[in-house]
Amino acid sequence: MGKSSDQYYEVQEEAVHEIPQPGEPPKPWGRTGVVGKPIPRVDGYERVSGTAVYPSDLVLPNMLYGAILRCPHPHARVKSVDIGKAKGMPGVHAVISGFTQGANPDWVYSSFAKVEFPTKVFDPHCRFEGETVAAVAAETPYQAWDAAQAIRVSYEVLPYLVNELKALEKGAPQVHEKGNLVAEPQKYERGDVARGFAEADKVLEMTFHTACELHTPMELHGCVANWEGDRLTLWESTQGVYAVQSGVAKALDLPLSKVRVIGSYMGGGFGSKLRAGKYSVIAALLARAAARPVKLFLTREETYLATGNRPPSHMKLKAGVKKDGTLTALDFSCVGTGGAYPADGTSLVDWVVRDLYTCPNVRSEMTDVYIHAGPARPMRAPGHPQGAWALEQMLDALAEAIQMDPVELRLKNIPAASQARPGNPPYTSTGLKQCLEEGARVFGWKEAREKLSGQKREGHIRRGVGVAAALWVVGGGGPPSTVVVKLFADGSVNLNMGASDIGTGTKTVMAMVVSEELGIKPDLIQIENADTGTTQYATPSGGSKTVPTESPAVRAAAIEVKRLLLELAAAELKSEPSKLELKGGEITVREDPSASLKITDIKELGKRGVIVGVGYRGPNPEGKVVNPFAAQFCEVEVNMRTGETRILRFLGAHDSGRVLNRLTYDSQVIGGLTMGIGLAMTEERVLDRNHTGKLVNRNWHDYKLPTSLDVPAEMVSVPIDPGDAEANTTGAKGLGEPVTIPTAAAVANAVCHATGIRVTESPMTPVRLCALLAGRKKEG
Numbered sequence: 001m002g003k004s005s006d007q008y009y010e011v012q013e014e015a016v017h018e019i020p021q022p023g024e025p026p027k028p029w030g031r032t033g034v035v036g037k038p039i040p041r042v043d044g045y046e047r048v049s050g051t052a053v054y055p056s057d058l059v060l061p062n063m064l065y066g067a068i069l070r071c072p073h074p075h076a077r078v079k080s081v082d083i084g085k086a087k088g089m090p091g092v093h094a095v096i097s098g099f100t101q102g103a104n105p106d107w108v109y110s111s112f113a114k115v116e117f118p119t120k121v122f123d124p125h126c127r128f129e130g131e132t133v134a135a136v137a138a139e140t141p142y143q144a145w146d147a148a149q150a151i152r153v154s155y156e157v158l159p160y161l162v163n164e165l166k167a168l169e170k171g172a173p174q175v176h177e178k179g180n181l182v183a184e185p186q187k188y189e190r191g192d193v194a195r196g197f198a199e200a201d202k203v204l205e206m207t208f209h210t211a212c213e214l215h216t217p218m219e220l221h222g223c224v225a226n227w228e229g230d231r232l233t234l235w236e237s238t239q240g241v242y243a244v245q246s247g248v249a250k251a252l253d254l255p256l257s258k259v260r261v262i263g264s265y266m267g268g269g270f271g272s273k274l275r276a277g278k279y280s281v282i283a284a285l286l287a288r289a290a291a292r293p294v295k296l297f298l299t300r301e302e303t304y305l306a307t308g309n310r311p312p313s314h315m316k317l318k319a320g321v322k323k324d325g326t327l328t329a330l331d332f333s334c335v336g337t338g339g340a341y342p343a344d345g346t347s348l349v350d351w352v353v354r355d356l357y358t359c360p361n362v363r364s365e366m367t368d369v370y371i372h373a374g375p376a377r378p379m380r381a382p383g384h385p386q387g388a389w390a391l392e393q394m395l396d397a398l399a400e401a402i403q404m405d406p407v408e409l410r411l412k413n414i415p416a417a418s419q420a421r422p423g424n425p426p427y428t429s430t431g432l433k434q435c436l437e438e439g440a441r442v443f444g445w446k447e448a449r450e451k452l453s454g455q456k457r458e459g460h461i462r463r464g465v466g467v468a469a470a471l472w473v474v475g476g477g478g479p480p481s482t483v484v485v486k487l488f489a490d491g492s493v494n495l496n497m498g499a500s501d502i503g504t505g506t507k508t509v510m511a512m513v514v515s516e517e518l519g520i521k522p523d524l525i526q527i528e529n530a531d532t533g534t535t536q537y538a539t540p541s542g543g544s545k546t547v548p549t550e551s552p553a554v555r556a557a558a559i560e561v562k563r564l565l566l567e568l569a570a571a572e573l574k575s576e577p578s579k580l581e582l583k584g585g586e587i588t589v590r591e592d593p594s595a596s597l598k599i600t601d602i603k604e605l606g607k608r609g610v611i612v613g614v615g616y617r618g619p620n621p622e623g624k625v626v627n628p629f630a631a632q633f634c635e636v637e638v639n640m641r642t643g644e645t646r647i648l649r650f651l652g653a654h655d656s657g658r659v660l661n662r663l664t665y666d667s668q669v670i671g672g673l674t675m676g677i678g679l680a681m682t683e684e685r686v687l688d689r690n691h692t693g694k695l696v697n698r699n700w701h702d703y704k705l706p707t708s709l710d711v712p713a714e715m716v717s718v719p720i721d722p723g724d725a726e727a728n729t730t731g732a733k734g735l736g737e738p739v740t741i742p743t744a745a746a747v748a749n750a751v752c753h754a755t756g757i758r759v760t761e762s763p764m765t766p767v768r769l770c771a772l773l774a775g776r777k778k779e780g
């Protein structure tokens with residue numbers, strides 16, 4: 001090993017971190033050398049140059065293409081399926097269906113939220129438009145599509161229900177034999193709500209509605225499936241390779257060791273890629289039937305029909321407040337639907353009502369019903385943006401009723417503990433107050449609010465500013481996670497972890513953690529991730545837990561490598577490991593800097609070839625809660641003639657603990673704001689209630705996502721780090737989901753400030769706003 005590895009290392013003066021005693025967790029970092037810096041993505045070149053192979057890019061020799069035939073009706077029963085013609089079409093190698101002779105009708109897919117509610121991969125009772133009926137594998141995608149269209153299906157078309165507000169009416173079409181109620185309404189109560197309202201100086205009651213948002217990530221849902229004998233490999237666009245592995249193994253009754261799932265790159269997932277899809281199982285079945293690899297990616301239209309959504313919500317909120325801003329009572333109810341299966345149609349919608357502000361008397365009741373529509377899946381902070389839409393607009397209305405500044409009112413009611421959890425456990429840290437204060441300061445809230453409040457209400461262009469706050473129910477991460485770091489004999493490093501980088505920069509952040517401990521430059525670290533065959537176990541990247549779950553495990557693995565390395569060096573330096581330090585690829589005796597050894601000169605390392613360090617995610621603190629907090633501010637301009645709203649600027653102040661990479665952190669804030677703006681302004685699933693029950697907007701033209709022209713050029717991120725030494729060993733909390741929770745409510749509050757009109761239904765389209773403006777004119 002003559003060659004120097006100097007170029008691999010940077011000498012970090014500030015960052016020499018002690019090695020903890022065996023069995024002890026490492027101390028929180030003091031000053032850091034790499035962590036926190038705005039370092040560009042370590043895989044940026046591959047991603048932008050197109051050399052990164054995403055699952056949808058993969059082409060295998062002899063690969064076939066799959067296509068799925070889906071039920072065109074919102075509710076129907078399959079009477080017969082004739083695959084005769086399809087089978088004989090050019091290029092076709094396999095046709096499968098649950099209804100043809102010889103087929104196994106019992107492939108069970110149990111990937112909905114409730115595991116006790118398995119459904120068949122091909123269920124003759126189709127309960128939503130887009131349910132799977134049959135599938136084809138052929139030599140080209142076009143041949144596969146043509147053959148799927150040539151399958152003759154006879155349906156008994158049944159009455160449908162697509163309006164959740166009518167689900168419990170007498171005579172409504174029944175989605176399941178047991179009726180349309182998913183479960184008994186979920187109830188929560190603390191204190192005495194009636195007494196709370198009696199103590200209030202002002203009581204307001206309002207209804208709110210949020211539209212259903214559809215999942216539509218950049219990379220479509222799907223995979224490439226290949227069998228080698230009885231071993232299956234799937235290259236899948238997923239947030240969690242181990243979750244897909246277990247789902248597919250269960251559906252096909254295979255041992256886990258015979259299912260390998262690889263998803264090193266993937267193009268976006270916001271909760272709809274947390275588990276195996278029916279498409280994963282179907283791809284495997286087609287590949288087995290054809291004895292060829294099969295690539296099965298859904299079309300955008302299929303994605304809209306069948307890969308999930310943020311459920312619509314119908315909320316009622318009554319709130320009481322004293323003149324001094326003390327909240328006295330909150331009474332909340334919500335009706336929602338996760339579609340045709342138990343899919344958490346109301347999950348967590350009431351959480352911000354229960355836990356964001358100090359309030360002794362709170363009640364909530366949530367009713368989840370079935371309709372004949374595609375099942376929901378988790379979507380970026382499930383339930384929370386809906387609940388925040390109601391709660392945060394209510395806070396604004398209360399502030400107005402008692403003539404108090406909206407930021408002040410929120411500051412009056414900051415909790416230090418989780419009131420909605422048994423025993424009221426305290427938070428390890430809460431930066432909610434600083435988010436509001438620092439956010440307001442940087443935004444220039446007071447000045448803007450005063451200036452715009454005092455403006456003459458004339459002209460048709462009106463400006464306003466709005467604020468909203470949030471917390472996210474989880475976001476602290478936790479075990480399990482195992483990570484392996486390998487140090488090669490030349491001093492370079494390999495990082496091995498099971499977690500997916502869903503586009504957020506996970507790989508970059510984790511490389512920085514290794515870099516922080518070992519001193520090696522982040523872009524020199526080889527990263528192997530998201531492969532059940534070769535990388536360590538990880539839970540799916542979701543719940544805003546990837547960084548707080550994985551970074552402590554990565555840190556532990558890097559520290560383990562350092563410990564082993566210093567042991568080897570100590571033997572050769574005739575010293576003790578505790579007397580050594582590692583800096584810039586060199587090990588030095590602290591008290592005798594002349595005694596030093598380069599990593600590449602350690603003979604024993606040269607012999608062994610690698611040092612392997614294993615790291616585990618330790619437990620979260622007992623009796624405490626780790627939650628991220630947020631406050632967002634925006635300024636809007638409303639055209640009173642056309643109802644058009646322009647969002648001029650946005651600011652997100654986020655307590656997500658320690659910032660590990662300022663660049664990916666800010667990107668996450670910008671992405672979350674953009675998605676929240678979609679909820680506020682444009683996104684809405686439209687089901688044709690009157691004529692067909694079918695989904696009307698099923699492409700990127702008709703289903704409007706915000707583009708760069710719909711979001712402000714000025715989106716400012718203000719990180720708030722309360723210095724959380726208890727959450728975990730890196731001090732990071734989740735960011736991905738909290739960033740999208742308060743956004744829509746902040747826009748609505750700004751629109752109300754500008755126009756005097758409270759828009760309680762999302763999205764705030766120009767048509768909706770015009771109708772409200774016209775209604776006000778009529779009232780005079």
Ligand code: MOS
Nearest residue numbers: 270271380542543
């Ligand atoms: Mo998220 S909804 O946990 O991907």
